[in-house]
Amino acid sequence: MGSLYPDSCFVYDGRFLLPLKTLKRLPALPSIFTSASARSARISCNDGGGASYGYDDPPYDSRQQAPSQSSDVGYDPNFVPDSVKTFVVHLYRHIRERNVYEIHQMYEGSFQRLSERMFRESPWPSVEAVAPYVDNDHVFCLLYREMWFRHLYARLAPTGRQRVESWDNYCSLFSVVLHGVVNMQLPNQWLWDMVDEFVYQFQSYCQYRAKLKSKTDEELQLLRQYDQAWSVYGVLNYLQALVEKSLITQILEREKEGLEQFTATDGYDYEGGSNVLKVLGYYSMVGLLRVHCLLGDYQTGLKCLAPIDISQQGVYTIVIGSHITTIYHYGFASLMLRRYGDAIKEFNKVLLYILKTKQYHQKSPQYDQILKKNEQMYALQAICLSLCPQTKLVDENVITQLKEKYNDKMLRMQRFDDEAYGLYDELFSYACPKFITPSAPIFDEPLANYNQDAYRLQLKLFLYEIKQQQLLASIRTFLKLYSTISVGKLATYMEVDEATLRTILMTYKHKTHVVDNEGKIVSNADIDFCINEDIIHVVEQKSTKNYGDYFLRQTLKFEEIISELERVKMD
Amino acid sequence: MGRETPKEQQQQVSFTVEELVAVNPYNPDILPDLENYVNEQVSSQTYSLDANLCLLRHYQFEPERMSIQIVVRILVKALMALPAPDFNLCLFLIPERVQMEEQIKMLIVLSHYLETARFHQFWDEAAKNRSILEVVPGFEQAIQAYAIHVLSLTYQKVPRPVLAEAINVEGLVLDKFLEFHVANSGWALEAAGPGRGHLVVLPTTEFNHPELKKNVSESVPLEHVARLFPILG
Numbered sequence: 001m002g003s004l005y006p007d008s009c010f011v012y013d014g015r016f017l018l019p020l021k022t023l024k025r026l027p028a029l030p031s032i033f034t035s036a037s038a039r040s041a042r043i044s045c046n047d048g049g050g051a052s053y054g055y056d057d058p059p060y061d062s063r064q065q066a067p068s069q070s071s072d073v074g075y076d077p078n079f080v081p082d083s084v085k086t087f088v089v090h091l092y093r094h095i096r097e098r099n100v101y102e103i104h105q106m107y108e109g110s111f112q113r114l115s116e117r118m119f120r121e122s123p124w125p126s127v128e129a130v131a132p133y134v135d136n137d138h139v140f141c142l143l144y145r146e147m148w149f150r151h152l153y154a155r156l157a158p159t160g161r162q163r164v165e166s167w168d169n170y171c172s173l174f175s176v177v178l179h180g181v182v183n184m185q186l187p188n189q190w191l192w193d194m195v196d197e198f199v200y201q202f203q204s205y206c207q208y209r210a211k212l213k214s215k216t217d218e219e220l221q222l223l224r225q226y227d228q229a230w231s232v233y234g235v236l237n238y239l240q241a242l243v244e245k246s247l248i249t250q251i252l253e254r255e256k257e258g259l260e261q262f263t264a265t266d267g268y269d270y271e272g273g274s275n276v277l278k279v280l281g282y283y284s285m286v287g288l289l290r291v292h293c294l295l296g297d298y299q300t301g302l303k304c305l306a307p308i309d310i311s312q313q314g315v316y317t318i319v320i321g322s323h324i325t326t327i328y329h330y331g332f333a334s335l336m337l338r339r340y341g342d343a344i345k346e347f348n349k350v351l352l353y354i355l356k357t358k359q360y361h362q363k364s365p366q367y368d369q370i371l372k373k374n375e376q377m378y379a380l381q382a383i384c385l386s387l388c389p390q391t392k393l394v395d396e397n398v399i400t401q402l403k404e405k406y407n408d409k410m411l412r413m414q415r416f417d418d419e420a421y422g423l424y425d426e427l428f429s430y431a432c433p434k435f436i437t438p439s440a441p442i443f444d445e446p447l448a449n450y451n452q453d454a455y456r457l458q459l460k461l462f463l464y465e466i467k468q469q470q471l472l473a474s475i476r477t478f479l480k481l482y483s484t485i486s487v488g489k490l491a492t493y494m495e496v497d498e499a500t501l502r503t504i505l506m507t508y509k510h511k512t513h514v515v516d517n518e519g520k521i522v523s524n525a526d527i528d529f530c531i532n533e534d535i536i537h538v539v540e541q542k543s544t545k546n547y548g549d550y551f552l553r554q555t556l557k558f559e560e561i562i563s564e565l566e567r568v569k570m571d
Numbered sequence: 572m573g574r575e576t577p578k579e580q581q582q583q584v585s586f587t588v589e590e591l592v593a594v595n596p597y598n599p600d601i602l603p604d605l606e607n608y609v610n611e612q613v614s615s616q617t618y619s620l621d622a623n624l625c626l627l628r629h630y631q632f633e634p635e636r637m638s639i640q641i642v643v644r645i646l647v648k649a650l651m652a653l654p655a656p657d658f659n660l661c662l663f664l665i666p667e668r669v670q671m672e673e674q675i676k677m678l679i680v681l682s683h684y685l686e687t688a689r690f691h692q693f694w695d696e697a698a699k700n701r702s703i704l705e706v707v708p709g710f711e712q713a714i715q716a717y718a719i720h721v722l723s724l725t726y727q728k729v730p731r732p733v734l735a736e737a738i739n740v741e742g743l744v745l746d747k748f749l750e751f752h753v754a755n756s757g758w759a760l761e762a763a764g765p766g767r768g769h770l771v772v773l774p775t776t777e778f779n780h781p782e783l784k785k786n787v788s789e790s791v792p793l794e795h796v797a798r799l800f801p802i803l804g
Contacts, residue, residue: 232632236597244594295631296663300624336663338656438632457667461659468686499691502733506688509724513778515655521724523778530779531726533763533770552799559802 031139077126104187206436210451232438246281298333340388651713
């Protein structure tokens with residue numbers, strides 16, 4: 001039986017799960033971005049060159065590359081164009097000088113421009129080729145490699161071997177961070193992208209691994225050999241380790257009491273320390289929510305997110321990608337938990353936000369992703385509003401957009417006939433996350449593709465729930481017409497017997513009164529009723545125009561304009 | 572570990588398991604502890620959704636270690652947690668082929684009846700499957716509590732036969748049951764008029780008296796109004 005584990009933190013060392021404390025002291029890292037004690041040993045490791053990176057294989061199996069990679073276009077991993085030289089030299093310098101603004105400019109701007117101009121269909125130069133220009137700095141090379149793989153995934157199709165190598169790189173990178181020796185500051189956008197990409201590559205690997213039918217013998221052999229790469233235990237434990245080691249939950253708690261600054265400084269450390277572990281820990285909470293949604297465990301996903309208060313702005317809203325990912329998964333999990341009210345509220349807020357701000361992101365590399373998630377959330381909002389009609393919770397502008405995209409479909413979905421199922425199926429399939437099967441593949445003949453299994457299960461259970469709510473729509477229609485009606489009469493109109501009607505009425509009550517995250521019952525119903533022996537008394541939620549809120553907003557807006565004008569006069 | 576009395580040891584195990592789930596949930600070695608904890612929940616009539624979800628996840632990660640019996644027990648406990656959606660949450664984590672097992676199919680049917688308030692069919696089906704359900708102490712009471720919950724949402728005054736069918740109790744036993752709730756839960760009994768039997772008057776809540784529900788949307792929260800103070804001041 002398990003004893004009380006002395007260490008809460010388990011980490012992956014590439015093959016085994018080990019308690020973090022017993023992980024061997026890292027060899028003195030040849031990197032300027034680690035703490036002083038490690039740095040002193042740097043001098044002796046500095047002449048390691050390419051060999052210090054521990055790759056037994058040549059970095060690229062040039063013959064085994066997927067056809068879409070550039071072996072045919074004469075890609076030479078060792079050739080470093082001048083622009084890349086300049087890029088890495090400047091980036092290295094900016095990181096050394098803790099110039100977060102410049103780092104961000106290079107990371108978002110220069111990297112994208114160079115990729116667009118020179119590396120549209122080929123990978124960037126190899127890290128070995130680039131290392132000499134940055135003092136062979138170990139940590140910088142890990143960062144460069146992370147960007148290298150991300151570019152590969154975005155533009156080309158990674159091979160099985162490259163996927164495994166990327167996993168290896170993340171392990172090394174996170175291990176360095178978890179040992180608490182990193183002393184640099186990186187822009188939030190970059191730190192978010194790391195976590196986001198980590199989860200994305202995990203999801204991609206699960207999909208890749210589950211398609212066994214068309215794999216070559218060599219690819220199958222690779223899967224067998226590197227069976228620990230991208231293991232679900234490893235991924236979850238790294239994210240959990242980042243959350244725990246960063247002490248981020250305690251930081252957020254203390255911040256509420258005014259004992260700590262985190263959100264106020266956007267997560268940055270103005271006292272000479274590093275923001276990397278803290279912010280990675282913060283974003284890992286969102287990462288955990290995402291992984292749990294991919295597994296179908298919505299309850300635990302929401303629990304992982306709980307330390308972040310999404311009713312307010314926070315570090316999660318600084319980077320638009322993280323804002324959208326957080327709310328998308330929160331909303332989806334709430335939908336599956338039948339907390340339609342919560343989902344509708346949050347989707348509404350973020351959809352309104354995107355509506356107002358998307359023009360500013362047109363040039364950003366995340367623009368396509370933003371648009372895609374936007375569309376998916378409209379689809380989810382359509383589902384939620386069909387299951388739980390509301391007039392109050394959704395902003396007018398969002399409703400207009402929603403009507404444009406889904407008005408016809410929503411009307412048909414509220415009819416709950418066969419056609420409606422088809423529409424629920426369609427929207428759900430379009431908008432749901434790419435669910436995964438986390439277990440290891442079975443290599444017995446005949447090889448099968450099982451990458452759709454997880455999705456099919458979630459869809460089936462979702463539609464099952466829809467079926468249970470089938471008759472509620474007709475109840476609503478009738479209830480809208482009467483303020484009182486006897487059970488007998490209503491049964492006649494609905495063409496069912498009284499006993500059946502009573503069960504339908506109770507189902508309506510049960511499905512519209514959900515259990516919230518504190519275990520309390522909350523009503524979602526816009527039309528409600530109660531039964532007195534055999535008379536039904538209907539109560540409709542009057543939708544009141546929210547004048548108070550409207551005047552508040554206008555007052556604040558005018559005040560803003562007035563102070564703007566006053567400032568102009570002073571110039 | 573030292574010599575402890577069985578009771579102390581049991582307490583230490585549950586304390587340890589909850590801690591494990593909170594602090595070290597992604598460790599494959601805790602699987603046996605989680606399984607023991609399920610059995611403990613059954614025998615001591617306690618319940619922990621988080622621990623059970625954690626176990627179902629581990630089964631998902633390593634399907635060869637799954638125990639159908641444990642899954643069945645988890646699902647029965649989840650049914651007892653109604654109106655919370657725990658049963659569905661567990662199903663999301665159980666692979667389709669496992670959901671085809673006879674016992675689990677039966678439990679899914681029971682859940683369907685309960686979710687759609689078909690109490691009559693539920694009790695019929697449950698009677699046919701006593702062997703699986705009786706081994707979990709407290710099952711009948713938990714479902715009766717759920718039935719009363721749904722009735723309390725729906726009715727101000729419910730006809731006695733409707734109540735009887737929902738909780739599967741009749742005759743003298745029902746009389747005793749009603750007596751108990753009249754004394755302890757604020758129920759009342761009323762005659763419904765000539766030849767129409769009795770009514771059970773359920774306690775007044777905002778759910779069976781919807782007009783009592785405070786209309787939150789009309790009020791503006793203080794924090795929002797507070798934003799105006801610098802301007803007005």
